[in-house]
Amino acid sequence: MTTQFLIEQIRKKESFLCIGLDTDLDKVPNHLLKEEDPIFAFNKAIIDATHHLCVAYKPNLAFYEAYGIKGWRSLERTIEYLNMHFPEQFTIADAKRGDIGNTSTRYAKAFFEDLGFDSVTIAPYMGKDSVEPFLAFKDKHTILLALTSNKGAFDFQTKMVEGQELYKHVLETSKTYENSENLMYVVGATKAEYLKGIRSIIPNSFLLVPGVGAQGGSLEEVCKYGMTKDVGLLINSSRGIIYASEGVDFAEAAADKAKELQLHMRLALQHQ
């Protein structure tokens, strides 16, 4: 998907919501456990109930890999379902990969070609030759971890290196990579106060912003400091939406939560 198409979808739907499909069999409603593929049945119901309110879905690979080959099959069915029925949705494989060049190329093929995702999350720690193989794919997006939402972000990411925080080096250095126009960045909603500084380095890039809802980040603050003229934000919520109810009404409850966020986003877009 091109960035331009994503921007058009955001304008059309008045939403920059990304729904995280962190599907956990300990949390899905009991009646679904009788299904042949309960993870896919859950994801399908969530997608059917929410697709008009969001522009992106982000399955987190850990939740699928935890169930071995069955989990991988559920992931495959989920991305196939999205690509076939909702091709306007931007899809993110939240895999947090990155390795030496020839290995990164294989990861890129797995997520972009075999599974058919639009984007993948990547850890920047191994540097240029670990990131560029992902960037080589046209109309595919590499979402680099910049400043993450968790407490551990302060262990390394905010440490001063040669007079500047490490995450700022990640932003600046990655701009010099080949095909850097295919980069997006992760910035946690819990770190909204850093967004002004981040925007001074990457004024236009899209940011994937997790951490609203269950982790306590503020949607309003993220919009205030992170929004660009082309919006430039995808705000993710996973647990806060998909586990809004444990009962048979789980998909409707998820849609209600998604709608709440979308209404805030509509307001933010109107006041842009």
Ligand SMILES: O=C(O)c1cc(=O)[nH]c(=O)n1[C@@H]1O[C@H](COP(=O)(O)O)[C@@H](O)[C@H]1O
């Ligand atoms: O890359 C991510 O998506 C990510 C980066 C980050 O800094 N923090 C973060 O929470 N995430 C992911 O975003 C999702 C957040 O889920 P909730 O806290 O349930 O909304 C999880 O899948 C996390 O793995």
